[in-house]
Amino acid sequence: MSEIALLNAGKREQTKLANRQAILDAARTVFGELGYETATVRDIIRRTGLSVGAFYNYYRSKEEVFAALADDGARRFRPILHAEFLKAVDFESYLRGAIKAYFEFIVAEDQAWAKEEAHLADAAPYARNTPEMMAVHDEVRSAFASVMERGLAPRVDLDYLATACIAIARDVGEEMLKRDPPDAAGAADFCTGLILHGLAGVPRVVR
Amino acid sequence: MSEIALLNAGKREQTKLANRQAILDAARTVFGELGYETATVRDIIRRTGLSVGAFYNYYRSKEEVFAALADDGARRFRPILHAEFLKAVDFESYLRGAIKAYFEFIVAEDQAWAKEEAHLADAAPYARNTPEMMAVHDEVRSAFASVMERGLAPRVDLDYLATACIAIARDVGEEMLKRDPPDAAGAADFCTGLILHGLAGVPRVVR
Amino acid sequence: MSEIALLNAGKREQTKLANRQAILDAARTVFGELGYETATVRDIIRRTGLSVGAFYNYYRSKEEVFAALADDGARRFRPILHAEFLKAVDFESYLRGAIKAYFEFIVAEDQAWAKEEAHLADAAPYARNTPEMMAVHDEVRSAFASVMERGLAPRVDLDYLATACIAIARDVGEEMLKRDPPDAAGAADFCTGLILHGLAGVPRVVR
Amino acid sequence: MSEIALLNAGKREQTKLANRQAILDAARTVFGELGYETATVRDIIRRTGLSVGAFYNYYRSKEEVFAALADDGARRFRPILHAEFLKAVDFESYLRGAIKAYFEFIVAEDQAWAKEEAHLADAAPYARNTPEMMAVHDEVRSAFASVMERGLAPRVDLDYLATACIAIARDVGEEMLKRDPPDAAGAADFCTGLILHGLAGVPRVVR
DNA sequence: AATGAATGAGAATTCATTCAT
DNA sequence: AATGAATGAATTCTCATTCAT
Numbered sequence: 001m002s003e004i005a006l007l008n009a010g011k012r013e014q015t016k017l018a019n020r021q022a023i024l025d026a027a028r029t030v031f032g033e034l035g036y037e038t039a040t041v042r043d044i045i046r047r048t049g050l051s052v053g054a055f056y057n058y059y060r061s062k063e064e065v066f067a068a069l070a071d072d073g074a075r076r077f078r079p080i081l082h083a084e085f086l087k088a089v090d091f092e093s094y095l096r097g098a099i100k101a102y103f104e105f106i107v108a109e110d111q112a113w114a115k116e117e118a119h120l121a122d123a124a125p126y127a128r129n130t131p132e133m134m135a136v137h138d139e140v141r142s143a144f145a146s147v148m149e150r151g152l153a154p155r156v157d158l159d160y161l162a163t164a165c166i167a168i169a170r171d172v173g174e175e176m177l178k179r180d181p182p183d184a185a186g187a188a189d190f191c192t193g194l195i196l197h198g199l200a201g202v203p204r205v206v207r
Numbered sequence: 208m209s210e211i212a213l214l215n216a217g218k219r220e221q222t223k224l225a226n227r228q229a230i231l232d233a234a235r236t237v238f239g240e241l242g243y244e245t246a247t248v249r250d251i252i253r254r255t256g257l258s259v260g261a262f263y264n265y266y267r268s269k270e271e272v273f274a275a276l277a278d279d280g281a282r283r284f285r286p287i288l289h290a291e292f293l294k295a296v297d298f299e300s301y302l303r304g305a306i307k308a309y310f311e312f313i314v315a316e317d318q319a320w321a322k323e324e325a326h327l328a329d330a331a332p333y334a335r336n337t338p339e340m341m342a343v344h345d346e347v348r349s350a351f352a353s354v355m356e357r358g359l360a361p362r363v364d365l366d367y368l369a370t371a372c373i374a375i376a377r378d379v380g381e382e383m384l385k386r387d388p389p390d391a392a393g394a395a396d397f398c399t400g401l402i403l404h405g406l407a408g409v410p411r412v413v414r
Numbered sequence: 415m416s417e418i419a420l421l422n423a424g425k426r427e428q429t430k431l432a433n434r435q436a437i438l439d440a441a442r443t444v445f446g447e448l449g450y451e452t453a454t455v456r457d458i459i460r461r462t463g464l465s466v467g468a469f470y471n472y473y474r475s476k477e478e479v480f481a482a483l484a485d486d487g488a489r490r491f492r493p494i495l496h497a498e499f500l501k502a503v504d505f506e507s508y509l510r511g512a513i514k515a516y517f518e519f520i521v522a523e524d525q526a527w528a529k530e531e532a533h534l535a536d537a538a539p540y541a542r543n544t545p546e547m548m549a550v551h552d553e554v555r556s557a558f559a560s561v562m563e564r565g566l567a568p569r570v571d572l573d574y575l576a577t578a579c580i581a582i583a584r585d586v587g588e589e590m591l592k593r594d595p596p597d598a599a600g601a602a603d604f605c606t607g608l609i610l611h612g613l614a615g616v617p618r619v620v621r
Numbered sequence: 622m623s624e625i626a627l628l629n630a631g632k633r634e635q636t637k638l639a640n641r642q643a644i645l646d647a648a649r650t651v652f653g654e655l656g657y658e659t660a661t662v663r664d665i666i667r668r669t670g671l672s673v674g675a676f677y678n679y680y681r682s683k684e685e686v687f688a689a690l691a692d693d694g695a696r697r698f699r700p701i702l703h704a705e706f707l708k709a710v711d712f713e714s715y716l717r718g719a720i721k722a723y724f725e726f727i728v729a730e731d732q733a734w735a736k737e738e739a740h741l742a743d744a745a746p747y748a749r750n751t752p753e754m755m756a757v758h759d760e761v762r763s764a765f766a767s768v769m770e771r772g773l774a775p776r777v778d779l780d781y782l783a784t785a786c787i788a789i790a791r792d793v794g795e796e797m798l799k800r801d802p803p804d805a806a807g808a809a810d811f812c813t814g815l816i817l818h819g820l821a822g823v824p825r826v827v828r
Numbered sequence: 829a830a831t832g833a834a835t836g837a838g839a840a841t842t843c844a845t846t847c848a849t
Numbered sequence: 850a851a852t853g854a855a856t857g858a859a860t861t862c863t864c865a866t867t868c869a870t
Contacts, residue, residue, distance in 0.1 A: 012870075016833075037244030040860065051835045056862065091406070156409045160397050163382045164375045171374035172367050190367050198405035199298070202363045223850085247843060258852045259845085269844065426849070430854075451658030454839065465856045470841070505820070570823045574811050577796045578789045585788035586781050604781050612819035613712070616777045637829085661864060672831045673866085683865065 020058050022048045024072055027065045028109070036066055077105050078139060085143050091153035094143065096192040099169055103184035106173050137166055165195060227265045229255045231279055234272045235316070243273060281343055284312055288343065292350050298360035301350065303399040306376055310391035313380055344373055372402060434472045436462045438486055441479045442523075450480060491519050492553060499557050505567035508557065510606040513583055517598035520587050551580055579609060641679045643669045645693055648686045649730070657687060695757055698726055702757065706764050712774035715764065717813040720790055724805035727794050758787055786816060 026047035030039045041062050045055045059065045080101045088094030141162035147153045168191050176187040186203070193201035233254035237246045248269050252262045266272045287308045295301030348369035354360045375398050383394040393410070400408035440461035444453045455476050459469045473479045494515045502508030555576035561567045582605050590601040600617070607615035647668035651660045662683050666676045680686045701722045709715030762783035768774045789812050797808040807824070814822035 012831095012833085019833090035244065037242065041862085042860085052862080053835050053864085054833075057833060060862095062861070154406060154409070155412055156406065157397060157412055159382055160379050160394065161401075161406075161409070163378045164398070164401060167374035167378035168371045171370045175366055175370045187367065190364060191371070194368075194371060194402065194405065196405045196407075198401065198403045198408055199361060199363070199368075200403075201405055202361070202368070205362055205364055226850095248845085249843080259854095260847085260852050261850075263845070264850060426852095426854085433854090449658065451656065455841085456839085466841085467843085467856050468854075471854060474841095476840070568820060568823070569826055570820070571811060571826055573796055574793050574808070575815075575820075575823070577792045578812070578815060581788035581792035582785045585784045589780055589784045601781065604778060605785070608782075608785060608816070608819065610819045610821075612815065612817045612822055613775060613777070613782075614817075615819055616775070616782070619776050619778055662866085663864080673833095674831050674868090675829075677866070678829060 019048070019050060019054065023050070023055060023058050023065065024068060027069055028073075031066065031069065073109075074139075077102070080105060081139055081143075085146075088147075091147045092192075092196055094147060095165075095195060096188065098140070098143070099165075099191050100184065100188035102169055103173055103176060103188050106177065107182050107184050137162065140166060168195065223265075226255070226257060226261065230257070230262060230265055230272065231275060234276055235280075238273065238276065280316075281346075284309070284343060285346060287312060288346055288350070292353075295354075298354045299399075299403055301354060302372075302402060303395065305347070305350070306372075306398050307391065307395035309376055310380055310383060310389075310395050313384065314389050314391050344369065347373060375402065433462070433464060433468065437464070437469060437472050437479065438482060441483055442487075445480065445483065487523075488553075491516070494519060495553055495557075499560075502561075505561045506606075506610055508561060509579075509609060510602065512554070512557075513605050514598065514602035516583055517587055517590060517602050520591065521596050521598050551576065554580060582608065637679075640669070640671060640675065644671070644676060644679055644686065645689060648690055649694075652687065652690065695760075698723070698757060699760060701726060702760055702764070706767075709768075712768050713813075713817055715768060716786075716816060717809065719761070719764070720786075720812050721805065721809035723790055724794055724797060724809050727798065728803050728805050758783065761787060789816065 023044065026044045027039075029047065030043045033039070034043065039062075041052065041055055044065070045052055048054075055065075059068060081098055084097035084101050085094060088097060141158060144153070144162055144165075145158055148155050148158070172187055172191055176182045176184065189203050193203060230251065233251045234246075236254065237250045240246070241250065248259060248262055251272070252259055255261075266275065288305055291304035291308050292301060295304060348365060351360070351369055351372075352365055355362050355365070379394055379398055383389045383391065396410050400410060437458065440458045441453075443461065444457045447453070448457065453476075455469055456466065458479070459466055462468075469479075473482060495512055498511035498515050499508060502511060555572060558567070558576055558579075559572055562569050562572070586601055586605055590596050590598065603617050607617060644665065647665045648660075650668065651664045654660070655664065662673065662676055665686070666673055669675075680689065702719055705718035705722050706715060709718060762779060765774070765783055765786075766779055769776050769779070793808055793812055797803045797805065810824050814824060
């Protein structure tokens with residue numbers, strides 16, 4: 001490698017990272033819009049301006065980007081989630097923190113690509129469950145388990161609870177993103193209230 | 208048309224209906240197992256013993272069966288749901304009735320094909336939302352609206368509420384189906400309790 | 415199935431068989447011209463006038479046609495070969511019979527498609543070994559073994575002998591096909607003579 | 622150009638040659654293992670430690686290395702072959718010498734990379750004819766012609782003879798390489814015996 | 829020269845849909 | 850109507866070759 005090349009290695013490496021990330025971002029959008037099956041590799045790379053070949057330089061298969069997407073989302077969200085877990089003094093504070101954190105996370109994500117959310121409902125009315133959510137499921141479940149273990153929350157059916165909470169967060173989160181502007185705090189209040197105290201705990205609207 | 212066919216015009220008509228239903232049932236199973244994209248028309252007709260050509264005699268496209276499936280599920284479930292609505296004296300009774308009815312409905316549906324639920328998670332870990340649920344969404348939303356209108360429930364964000372309730376019912380329902388035997392009443396108690404009174408309202412487990 | 419359909423079943427079945435054979439024949443030609451790797455499925459079906467899809471109605475993969483080709487060639491040649499084996503009174507008569515039969519076989523095959531032999535050397539100078547020959551290899555080897563067992567031929571290195579004989583038959587056979595007209599008997603005499611008595615046993619040419 | 626490079630112009634030239642040869646050697650191995658079509662340029666350069674780009678500095682295309690390989694093999698083998706021709710007093714001695722030389726040549730070549738010969742049959746059961754052999758064909762043919770011209774061998778069909786001899790040498794040679802250890806002399810005796818005197822001239826085995 | 833990322837034509841295969849029988 | 854072979858667009862992935870650094 002020549003001296004010049006050595007000096008430029010940084011720039012090269014930078015481009016590679018940027019491309020890798022660009023593909024990941026495009027994949028997130030496209031999978032989000034069309035679902036795993038319907039989305040094609042061409043759909044993904046079209047958004048990056050790269051070539052089909054380039055895609056396969058970065059990911060070995062369509063399946064691999066999908067997995068990477070889950071890893072990526074989970075890797076970035078998990079620490080946030082865990083921080084809430086550590087901060088929490090009781091179940092209520094954990095739940096409120098976790099859900100708010102999640103909604104803020106997806107709003108931030110959404111900003112990056114957003115705009116074409118219109119297509120969403122239209123294109124894939126039957127595909128859901130983001131890779132991120134899937135990856136986080138176990139995290140949530142065991143956080144709940146731990147909280148109950150410590151007597152900070154009533155002992156209830158853990159699988160149902162985790163399932164229900166994730167379902168609420170996922171779908172209300174998605175609903176929130178459709179609003180302009182999306183109100184993470186409001187949505188979090190709604191979900192937390194519902195889970196903790198049921199209908200009675202949910203914020204009233206005056207309208 | 209052969210002589211025999213002419214003589215059996217009535218039976219013919221019957222067969223037509225039976226075939227139409229057979230395809231619909233097969234489609235429900237197959238879409239359930241594989242998801243819309245992964246499922247093929249051949250997968251569907253294979254279960255009916257009919258031919259590919261016959262499929263297109265009854266439905267114009269793969270998409271159309273899917274839509275018909277939603278209609279079918281909704282058509283059969285909607286009256287049940289509405290009966291609960293009429294029976295209900297307050298929001299609580301409506302909710303409990305509706306959810307219990309839904310869970311019993313899907314348990315019954317499940318019996319028909321079931322068994323290969325194992326494939327499910329494996330085959331399409333990221334595709335959900337049964338056609339039935341989708342079709343019922345508006346129904347539920349307007350039932351909630353009506354209930355609130357009548358002052359039987361606190362005024363809250365309706366879209367969030369409908370979304371959350373459907374999310375819970377869908378996912379906890381799915382979770383319930385994995386258990387052996389599936390306990391519709393128990394799951395309904397869980398969901399109703401959660402929605403009405405939050406965590407505190409959820410049945411305890413002793414374990 | 416209607417009466418008409420029943421009556422036509424024969425014609426249908428006939429077409430299917432014809433297509434299957436057409437694909438096989440096209441595959442033989444194309445693999446012969448281009449070699450397995452270079453030949454594409456489209457190359458094959460282009461010769462049949464069918465569509466890509468039709469190819470996959472008859473064979474599950476490119477690999478499968480290749481295998482079928484071997485089976486086909488072997489299935490048709492093996493009985494001929496075996497007949498020679500039974501007819502033979504000594505090694506010499508077996509060898510002469512077998513080689514002559516082989517040459518006549520490939521001349522006959524060649525007639526069917528022929529013509530584009532010109533491409534051959536040009537297109538794939540480095541790919542050889544027809545599927546047929548490969549399938550027949552073991553047959554030949556065990557025939558040799560049997561003959562030696564019975565003391566009808568000297569005991570020599572069997573693998574070398576089978577290899578050498580097949581090599582000669584294959585390549586001289588190919589050479590013969592290039593000539594116009596191909597002289598199966600002459601080529602067979604050459605090979606038999608060479609194998610049995612060496613150079614001295616080979617027919618002289620006057621030129 | 623860096624200072625160091627300027628100082629080492631001579632070494633540079635040397636490196637160029639070494640790289641060229643390294644690529645050629647790698648190509649021989651890889652083509653041998655996988656066949657021309659299956660082998661990729663990356664397969665080749667991977668063995669050299671060079672980069673894809675470097676490959677194209679030395680050879681304009683995959684096809685060109687293949688041709689160069691033939692040239693190379695031929696260039697190295699031809700003198701050996703010709704030496705045998707000059708040494709020979711009659712056809713017998715020429716043939717024995719040539720074949721033995723060829724077998725020793727390929728055994729030596731094989732030593733260089735060898736080991737993974739197992740893959741061979743597995744990877745490309747239907748592709749053969751080393752570039753070397755192809756390049757030598759004419760050489761052999763004209764040597765035979767010359768020998769016959771001089772009355773040292775009976776006049777026979779020259780094309781058939783050259784074809785047959787090369788076929789035998791190629792395939793028995795390949796067979797020999799599979800044995801451990803490969804016995805060049807034994808295989809040469811076999812082939813020479815067969816070609817000169819036929820079956821009767823082939824070494825007996827006792828077993 | 830060397831490097832290795834980028835390119836894009838092309839390969840095998842699938843599958844919704846059509847259509848002759 | 851029923852049948853199932855035929856169609857061909859579309860999909861994933863590969864790989865020779867080019868090109869910016």
